Amino acid sequence: MSIYATWLWIDDNSHVIGGCAQYVKATAEEARAAGGYAASGGRYWYRDRSIACSCGQQAPIIYQGSHINPSAEDPRGGAVLFCGVPNHCHPSVRGTDTDDAPSVDYGRLAVHQDDGESGAVILDRKQITQLRDTLTEWLDSRDPQETPNA
């Protein structure tokens, strides 16, 4: 059993059911016939991947190389996940009935490519802070192509 809880996932499974154009309203029979479908409160949808996403919850853009400028129209696939370990899974209390535990100061950053390749690393609190600060700096920069530490 995994001790990790997912805080962030960017993948192709996060489209908003009932809110994304890829989810087409259907009868129960139509939805079941389509294979993968969603149901809620007697309503049914099937997913038509040939329809453009309208919710913006898309998979990452597939990396094509360091010499290729990415664009929104590029193929998408894979996933990025950030996971933490809940306090009740801290080694000092695991297997007990208490949630009163120290924080687990590690997070798992995982990247899964569409071709099945994947990797994951564990970051400590200092590294997670550096990652956060870098992402914030990049988002706030006027020219995200600059690399201030290069």
Ligand SMILES: [Zn+2]
């Ligand atoms: Zn969507």
